[in-house]
Amino acid sequence: MRFLFGDIVVDAAQVKLTKNNQQLACEPRVFELLVYFCNHANKAISRNELLEHVWEGRVVSDAAVNRAVGELRKLLEVNPSSPQLIKTISRVGYCLAVTPTIVTDPLPSKELMKTESIHDSSFVYSKITRSQLASTWLGKRFWLFLLISLTLVVFTFYRYQLDFIESNGGTFRLLSQKPVTISKGSSFNPFYHSQTGTLVFLHRKNANAYAQVYMRKQGEQGKVILSDDYYYTDVIYTGDGFIYASRLNNLEQRLCEIVKVDPETKEQTLITKCGEGVITQIALDEYKNRLIYQSRASISEPYSLYSYLIDTGRKQQLTHPAQIGNNTGDYAFALSPNGHMLAVIEYRGADVDKLKLLDLNTHQIIVNKAFINNVYGLVWNFDHQVLGSNGEGLFEFDIKTLKLTSKEQSVQYGRLALGDNRLSLLTERSQQTINIYSYLNDNTSVKALTSNRGVNLMPVFGNNSNIMAFRSNSTGIDQIFIQPENKPAYIAEFNSAIESIGAMAWSESDEQLLASINNTLYLYSLVNKRWTALAKNFNQVHYVTFVEHSIMFSAEVDGQWNIWKLSLHNNEVSQITFKGGYSVQGNTDTIYITKFNRSGLYQIDLKLGVESVLIENFPIAGWRHWQLRDNKIYYLEGKEYKVLDLSLSLKQTLHYFEERKPSSCNMSFQHKFFACEKVELSSSNIWQIQLSEGNEY
Structure with a gap:
């Protein structure tokens, strides 16, 4: 129809x-x-x-x-x-x-109904409408069969991935949900102090504003507690009436510190510093009067958990995560209600992220189990139960039986916090729209290149045309889109879920697209519409690019990131750098690189083996912020988009971003315009989720 x-x-x-x-x-x-x-x-x-x-x-x-x-x-x-x-x-x-x-x-034949179906992340669509099928006895049987089959597939998948998972059952069910905040902008990272009925949270007025601290006591209107030039990243309220908050000095340097705040006088006291490039979560261990938080010495190191004794100022490292690739380490945690244990989520690269239970008395890891990936929130709702959330829903882990249970998969969950009881949860629900915009070099025109509801990132233009590749979740899942010049975009279908994309690059003829997908090197042919895995012995690939008749990529081998070269003639791989390399572009004579643990953009003469600094203080995290186009390097520095002419050794600012700077920009092949991401919508509110015990509703 x-x-x-x-x-x-x-x-x-x-x-x-x-x-x-x-x-x-x-x-x-x-x-x-x-x-x-x-x-x-x-x-x-x-x-x-x-x-x-x-x-x-x-x-x-x-x-x-x-x-x-x-x-x-x-x-x-x-x-x-x-x-x-x-x-x-x-x-x-x-x-x-x-x-x-x-x-x-006319209705298709039975054979067509069996074979021609389109699969999506959350639905299975036949090429017959649902209303058509439902009107017939065959349709009802068909959808019942699909429902049973899909349930079995999901159940089998989780059994295969996690040998301790359960698909049904458990100790609670979702009962109701309602918004706690209804405001413009974004309200997030809630913390509720049940003894005093006090809610504290972070609020950002718009996508370009810094997050500030808000508080709402029971029966009162919410009010702003801190509004200054810091970007706040987490906040908690304590029984003695004080607020503890983590914050960054700005979004470029991202130097982290934790402060204590008197909400009545607004007086602030610096507690401790928490590292560089750190967005830390904080918790208060009331039994030992200590803060627990994440920290790292540099941006190239994984997050570890530390404790800080408020009375004495003593600082102690609690966890020691593995160094795996570009590792975030222990990126989420929750303190048990009795203060005896920490539930910690550790990033495990290509493997499933681990849930570690740390005994705070002995400092021993007593449980180390595969959990769920990309954890947004983690909280204990009972002494033996930990709840975790990610983009797929809400999960429960029972530390007595070591069982992981999927509780709810149809609702969006963000950060988790306890409400006024153990069966009440607070979470955040957000909407974000990011599209890709083009900017003329003379600043005379800005126009949208994508117009999707969703997140569109990483624009990369071709070398022979303005064909553009970009990453988007506009269909509900992360996918790579290819948009030929003056034609509609289409999906470069990948045969499995895309969890990460390190970088993308076009071949000289624009007939092939190179990408690091899920830490593996892939090549997409526009002719065959097919991805092919390359350099299969490397499973920690990050940055990728074409360098004339070869491919160069960064990969971690034996704990060190370096640049490697794959010949397109014989598929042989050789090592190019031995003193570090994280992103790379160039030609057969000269390459330009950034490093994993050292700031700066470097130039290496491959014939002489001589390395020199091209741009000092280029940030370590800026590996996606630069591009070599012909003999010019385009790069982001703060809120400025600049160009360095290598022939003339001349720097020039092309554009200043009045709003928040984009994550990446890319210059078109004729140098006439460049494209960057732009946040169009960013909003979230805090919701209360009420659970019921047992099988009650």
């Missing part, structure tokens, strides 16, 4: 949306919403009806519906801010204000 209105065609059978004969990328849930609107055109539809039929009764907020409608408007409307197709009906919901022409196609 197809729905036609204006220049828009909604092909429900093939799950395809076209406008002006151009296929549009559309998230699966958003497409389902559009089909529902088409089936109920010119009818006012409530949010509850949409939640029941499109979200199938899943527990999601009204914000999820609003976001999906906003995405539809962005795809369909000429002016999304003044919608003419999907109208808001006051106090009711929404209405599709046109009557589509319906074209009914």
Whole structure:
């Protein structure tokens, strides 16, 4: 079945949306919403009806519906801010204000239904609409079969990955959820002190503002406690009425320190410094009157956990994580209710991240088990239960049985904190839109190159055209998109989940794309539309680039990051640097590199073996902030985008970013314009999740 209105065609059978004969990328849930609107055109539809039929009764907020409608408007409307197709009906919901022409196609054969399906991260779509299948006995059986099959696949996957996981059961269920803060900007990192009914959290007015400290006592209005030139990263409230907060001096140097604050007088006392490039979490061990926090001596070292005795000022290292690649180390932790143990999440590279239980009396690791990756939040809700969250949902770990249980996978969870009891959780839910914009060198024009609801990062232009590759989660999962010049973008399909992308680079002819995906080197052919793994003996690959008729990449071998060369003629790999190398570009005579543990951008004469400093104090974390184009180096320095002409040894500032500087920029092949990421929307609020014991609802 197809729905036609204006220049828009909604092909429900093939799950395809076209406008002006151009296929549009559309998230699966958003497409389902559009089909529902088409089936109920010119009818006012409530949010509850949409939640029941499109979200199938899943527990999601009204914000999820609003976001999906906003995405539809962005795809369909000429002016999304003044919608003419999907109208808001006051106090009711929404209405599709046109009557589509319906074209009914014949149902496919049974064999087609079995074989032609499109798989997404959270849905399985047949090329027959859900309403068509549900109207027949075969459709009901078909979807029941798919549901059972998908459940078995998920269960088997977790059994294979984690031999101690359980898919069902447990000690609590999700009961209800409601927002705690409703504000513009972003509210995040909540901490609730149940004895005094005091909530403290961080708030950022907009994407370019620094996060500040807010407090709300029971029965009172929230108020700002700290508003200064520091960027605050975590906050807690103690029984003696003081606030402890971690902060950075700015977002460039990122020097970390922890302060004690009197919320009444606003007086601040420096407690301790916590390292360089550190965004630290803090906790108070009330039994020993000590702070626990993350720290590292330099940006090239992993996070370790430290304790600081408030009375004596004694500092002690508690954990010693493994040094694995570009390792974040012990990146999340939670203190047990009795103060005896720490639950610690350690990054493990290509392996599943580990949950370590540290006995704080003996300083021994008593449990070391695979957990979940990319942990956002960690909290103890009972002495024997640890809850963890990531992009997939909420998980429970029982330290008595060493069982990991997936509790909720349909709701977005961020940082976790306890509410007013052990069955009440606080978390944050956020929305972020980042798109890629082009900037003319003369600062006369800025325009969007992508217009997706989601996060679009890492623009990389070709060497022979303005073809662009970029990373995006606009479809619901991280994928690499390729956008040929003056043509729609398409997905460079990868055969497994993409968890990390180190760098991307185009070949000289723009017919191949090189990428470091999940710490492995891959080459994509635009002709064959296929990824091929290269240098398979290297499993810690980070930066990649083409250097004439070879590929150069950085990789960690025996604990040291260096530059390696892969010949495209015979596939032989040779080592180029022996004193460090983390990002690289250049030619067969000269290469330019950054290092993993030392600031600076370096030049190496490969014939003479002579190394010299090209740009002093180039930040260690700036490996993605520079680019060699012909004989010029373009790079970000603070909020300035600069160019260094190697022939003339002349530096020039091309652009100053009034707002927050982008994560990366890339110059086009003719040097006429460059592209950078720009944050369009960044918002979050704090929600309370109420749980119920046993199987009660």
